[in-house]
Amino acid sequence: MANHYADKQWAAFREQVIALDGGVCVECGRGRPDGVALQVHHKHYISGRKPWQYDHSDCETLCRGCHAREHGEIRPDSGWEYSGEDDLGDLAGNCELCGTAIRYVHYESPPVF
Helix, strand or coil: CCCCCCCCCHHHHHHHHHHHHEEEEECCCEEECCCCEEEEEEEECCCCCCCCCCCCHHEEEEEEHHHHHHHCCCCCCCCCCEEEEEECCCCEEEECCCCCCEEEEEEEEEECC
């Protein structure tokens, strides 16, 4: 399987998305001048599409930490009520959004108003 994220087309697309988002993480507002690595998150995935074959509006700029939270790699720190987590022991689970292998499953519920 080819590493599409090493492709020049992805690099160009990624920089376009970051520029459209003002060069900052859309969650925490930090940017490269703050010393954070910016990544582009696909809000949903379509089988068979390459990472750069999406509308810009289907993607958003996230810093590495916010991107990890979005994929459940680390526990959300706000906006949800934490009720526990499971450690699967290794990368035995999969993200429900993108299929990425995960180790931790976090249980949260949205705030009740």
